Amino acid sequence: MYRFKSSKYKNAAPKVPKKEGWVSDINVGAPQSFGNHIKCSAAFKVFNVDNRGGGCLGILPLNDAGKKTRGVPLLHAHAEFVTDFDFCGYDDSLLATCSHDAYVKIWKIPQALLTEAVQANAKETLKPSSGVCRLETVSWNPVVDCVLASSANNKLVLWDVSKAKEISTNSCHEELLQSVSWKADGTKLVSTGRDKTIRIWDPRVQDSCAYAQGHANNRDSRVVWLGNTDHVLSTGLGANREREVTLRDVRNLQNPLKVLAGDSSLGIYLPLxxxxxxxxxxxxxxxxxxxxxxxxxxxxxFLYECSKYLADVQTKGACLVPKRALSVMEGEVNRIQILTKDCIVPISYHVPRKSYRDFHADIFPDTRAPVPANVAHEWLSGKNNTKVPLISLDPSKRTRDLIRFDHELGTGAATEWLTSDVGVAGADGNQRNFLRQQTVAVDKPSLAPKPAPRTKLVPAKSVDESSNNKFNNNEQHNNGRHHQALDNKVKRQPSKGGGFKVRVSKYRHLNGNLGTRETQISNLPPLCKTIPGESEGFRANATRVAIPLATSGGHLAILEVSKRGRLNAGVLPSLICGSNIMDFCWDPFDDSRIAIACDDGRIRVWSIPENGLTESLTKPDFELKGHKDKVTLLKFHPSAKDILASASQDQSILIWDLDQQTYVYELEGHTDQIFSMAWHPDGSLLATVSKDQRLRVFDPRRSAEPLLTGLGPSGTRGARVCWALGGTHLITTGFDKVSARQITLYDASSLTLIHTEGIDVSPAILIPFYDEDSSTLFLTGKGDATIFCFEVLADTPNFFPLSHFKCPGPHQSVSFLHKNACNVAQVEFATCFRLTTTTVEPLAFKVPRLRSEFFQDDLFPDTRVTWQPTMTSKQFTDLCGKVPARVSLRPVQMSQLSDAPEVVRPAPKFTPSAGENRGSNYFEVNESSNRLRQELLIASMKQRIQYDDDDELPQDRMQGADDNEWSE
Known part of the structure; x- marks a missing residue:
């Protein structure tokens, strides 16, 4: 009806490039949420992808196109499906995401993600205080720095991202909140929900909501605030399931200005x-x-229809491209990115003009500058800066690109935008001063391949100074007694050949020695095959081994190490729990006590008679009750007596005092199944890795919430965690996106990923054991026949492969013993028991040495006492910080290698080349070498012939010729 209305844009025509200009061969799938599934900044486009883990987003440069047969770069954002995401208006790399895993995350997208397989870490991880919730939308405030709105169930949650805290929570909708939109000046919000209402509020004021009946069908709805006006537009379904578009004036919300009814298709309009x-x-x-x-x-x-474009593909999502990224010199006034199941189609709208040589200012009004106009604390106090800074799109009035990456959380607008270069318009003098003080224009960075930066993860909670000291001032690790790890660091000294000397580890040629048949326990009964993957399924100490049996009722056989050989056929005496066994663990300070976790949510603690089991036991010493679901993991404290940690499928961890038979601490913060947990070597911290792909560090005596949270292994099939390098680092084992096994090293003070090493492709979870004295990491899984060995150092590449040990056949599990179980006289630096389907076999790892009659003090530094407690359970709960003692493993009768007399070795023989001068030094060296060789030969002959120096030789009895018999 344009005869009644003249418009500059009524003839704007859609232009779609050929398929070469699309992004094709991507796998979007069928995303289901209230989000738009694709968003663009002036530099990037991000979209949902069909991923098995469900928590990945595809990311590409904004103008990228072509076939993506090799896949697209992925942002591994969440453990579950990403429901919505939004780019910040004043930083083109700052992205907010939310997911069904109940977390909101803030990302600073590294440019290396576009060209290399780097792993980005979230800048912030936000958890709504309402507990378990369904997060559906996120939306940045368009003008206030670091203010973000998200919907959690029926609540609107407001965040101050710079401080990683909730500002307010408004519970206005009676049912699930479906869509949120800010007014252009950032003062108010409009929302729609499943309760069929549309609501207007100032989120800074409680109970300030005005509402009206919205669309009659609650299946889905969308809403958008029309700029800085008092009007909002919503889309949804009517009573007869016909699609509706409704325009409202917020000053008279009950009476719509305009209602347009369409067809009865179930697809909801996305208003852009x-x-x-x-x-x-x-x-x-x-x-x-x-x-x-x-x-x-x-x-x-009010609403004038101009044109319709029929595409060739069905829409899954759509978004507008920011005005700062448009081709203004070609008359492009808008561009839409259409997301389909396997491609992204850009649709550009151009206003036809006779010539595009000049900039047409009449169709390109000044647009919003990529800077905030207000800061969070002023906005929260009620101050509104309604005059939003604007910039001109005229290329002749600026010397820089209008893409911005330099915004830092919590610093206002961060730096200064040079207003003289970009032509700030629509702002008064005070605003210009604000811009000069707050922001800066930056050159558009190149998207060419660059070395991948290692981005640090900002912890979910700030680490206090005392906690940092645990990592930074670990004197026990750095006092020179730690395996001389410091002695084994990579030595990169230039060699004569111009290269570098390769470091040689003392453990490079370690070998494993399996016990003979006489030292094995054989003829085992059938083993239980239903033990969960979180459990190792086999535990041993120097006195006994525990094996779950394939007998209903939860039978755990206890075998005495001293009684080796072939077991008699029949029923073995065992501990009968009455419920399925999930995990079990020996007390490290008492070889006769074992704790067993069961699927009835209870932990049973048993004491084994001194001479072993002679009959089955059905009654434990006591039971621990506290978890609401199956108990899946048990870990005794490494230095405090009677302290036990347990993890459950209820996603909680309880710290028990076995002396009081009650739990003293409860740890929270997990959103999915806990795969593994490990105590810090000094017992002050507890690390966990879970199915939500998160790595967490707890200080259980000070807080129930994680001290640190970071990105863990990307796979969801299983993982393990252990501490390394004296507690300054963490190691995880897990799977990548294609189920390849890998190990990863993290800085424990920030959970920053340092290095990842691929192992192989196998379905078995790698179980790690770390020997802190030698800094050796042993890895193997159920069904493996190889035990992988690596030396772990803080120097790149961190994991130095040693000689891997290949067993004669596959095993079920391996259980390592305390250090005092090693036979140091045989140069054993690690010992364990290996469980196969029919045997328990001793296995020792040794280092070959020539002078093994001496104690190899370079291989055996003073070791931490892990077989005796350092403190009581009460001292632990009283925040005692005793450090475990260290002792020497040297037997009294053995002398140290460092004190042994030096062996005189023969000098190497030197043969000069032809024509080379044989100086006196050559003959002296060779004469000495020959003399030593003769002495060694004589000594060897004496041992073989067995004669003394005083014995008369046969030639001594022979008579020689007289002097007169010699001729002249």
């Missing part, structure tokens, strides 16, 4: 509104139509 041109695009999920409308709130009919 450009506040600069008043152009409205309606794109419906599942449709192939893109409708272009103009909005004129000054007079009826």
């Amino acid at each position: 509104y450009d506040i600069d041109t008043n152009m409205l695009f309606l794109v419906a999920k599942g449709d192939i139509t893109v409708s272009f409308w103009e909005v004129d709130i000054a007079k009826e009919p």
Whole structure:
């Protein structure tokens, strides 16, 4: 009806590039949420992808196109499906995401992610205080620095991202909140929900909500605030399931200004509104139509339909490209990115002009500058800065690209934007001063391949100074007694050949020695095959081994190490729990006590008679009750007596005092199944890794919430965690996206990923054991026949492969013993028991040495006492910080290798080349070498012939010729 209304944009025509200009061969799948599934900044486009883990986003440069047969770069954002995401308006690399895993995360997208397989870490991880919730939307405040709105169930949660805290929570909707939109000046919000209402509020004021009945069908709805006006537009379904578009004036919310009814398709319109041109695009999920409308709130009919474009593909999601990224010199006034099941189609709207040599200012009004106009604390106090800074899109008025990456959380607008270069418009003098003080324009960075930066993860909670000291001032690790690890660091000294000397580890040629048949326990009964993957399924100490049996009722056989050989056929005496066994663990300070976790949520603690089991026991010493679901993991404290940690499928961890038979601490913060947990060597911290792909560090005596949270292994099939390098680092084992096994080293003070090493492809979870004295990491899994060995150092590449040990056949599990079980006289530095389907076999790892009659003090530093407690359970709960003692493993009768007399070795024989001068030094060296060789030969002959120096030789009895018999 344009004969009644003149418009500059009514003839804007859609232009779609050929398929070479699309992003094709991607796997989007069928994302289901209230988000748009694709968002763009002036530099990037991010979209949902079909991923088995469900928590990945595809990310590409904004103008990237072509086939992606090799896949697209992925941002591993969450453990479950990412429901919504939003780019910050004043930093083109700052992205907020939310997910069904109940977390909101803030990401600073590294450019290396586009060209290399780097792993980005979240800048912030936010958890709504409402507990378990369904997060559906996130939306940045358009003008206030670091203010973010998210929906959690029926609540609107407001965040101050710079401080990683909730500002407020408004519970206005009676049911699930479906859509949220800010007013352009950032003062108010509009939302729609499943309760069929549309609501307007100032989130800074409690109970300030105004509401009206929205669309009659609650299946889905969307809402958008029309710029800085008092009008909002919503889309949804009517009572007869027909699609509706409704325009409302917030000053008279109950009476819509305009209601447009469409067809009965179930795809909801996604409203995309450009506040600069008043152009409205309606794109419906599942449709192939893109409708272009103009909005004129000054007079009826308010909404004017201009054109429709029929695409060749069905829409899964859509978004507008920021005005700063448009080709203004080609008359491009808007661009839509359409997401389909396997491609992204850009649709550009161009205003036809006779010539595009000059910039057409009449169709490109000044647009919003990429800077905030207000800061969070002022906005929260009620101050509104409604005059938003604007910039010109005229290329002749600026010397820099309008893409911005330099914003830092918590620093206001961070740096200064040079207003003289970009031509700030629409702002008064005070605003210009604000801009000069707050922001800066930066050159557009190149998207060419660059070395991958290692991005640090900001912990979910700040680490206090005392906690940092645990990592940074670990004197026990750095006092020179730690395996002389410091002696084994990579020595990169230039060699004569111009290269570098390769470090040679003392453990490079370690070998494993399996016990003979006489030292094995054989003829085992059938083993239980239903033990969960979180459990090792086999535990041993120097006195006994525990094996779960394939007998209903939870039978755990206890075998005496001293009684080796072939077991008699029949039923073995065992501990009968009455419920399925989930995990079990020996007390490290008492070889006769064992704790067993069961699927009835109870932990049973047993004492084994001194001479072993002679009959089955059915009654434990006592039971621990506290978990609401199956107990899956048990870990005794490494230095405090009677302290036990247990993890359950209820996603909680309880710290028990066995002396009081009650739990003293409860740890929270997990959102999915806990795969593994490990105590810090000094027992002050507890690390966990879980199915939500998160690595967490707890200080259980000070807080129930994680001290640190970081990104763990990307796979969800299983993982393990252990401490390394004196507690300054963490090691995880897990799987990558294609189920390849890998190990990863983290800085424990920040959970920053340092290095990842691929192992092989196998379905078995790698179980790690770390020997802190030699810094050797042993890895093997159920069904493996190889035990992988690595030396772990803080120097790149961190994991130095040693000689891997291949067993004669596959095993079920391996259980390592305390250090005092090693036979140091045989140069054993680690010893364990190996469980196969029919045997228990001793296995020792040794280092070959020539002078093994001496104690190898370079291989055996003073070791930490792990077989005796350092403190009582009460001292632990009283925040005692005793450090475990260290003792020497040297037997009294053995002398140290460092004190042994030096062996005189023969000098190497030197043979000069032809024509080379044989100086006196050559003959002296060779004469000495020959003399030593003769002495060694004589000594060897004496041992073989067995004669003394005083014995008469046969030639001594022979008579020689007289002097007169010699001729002249």
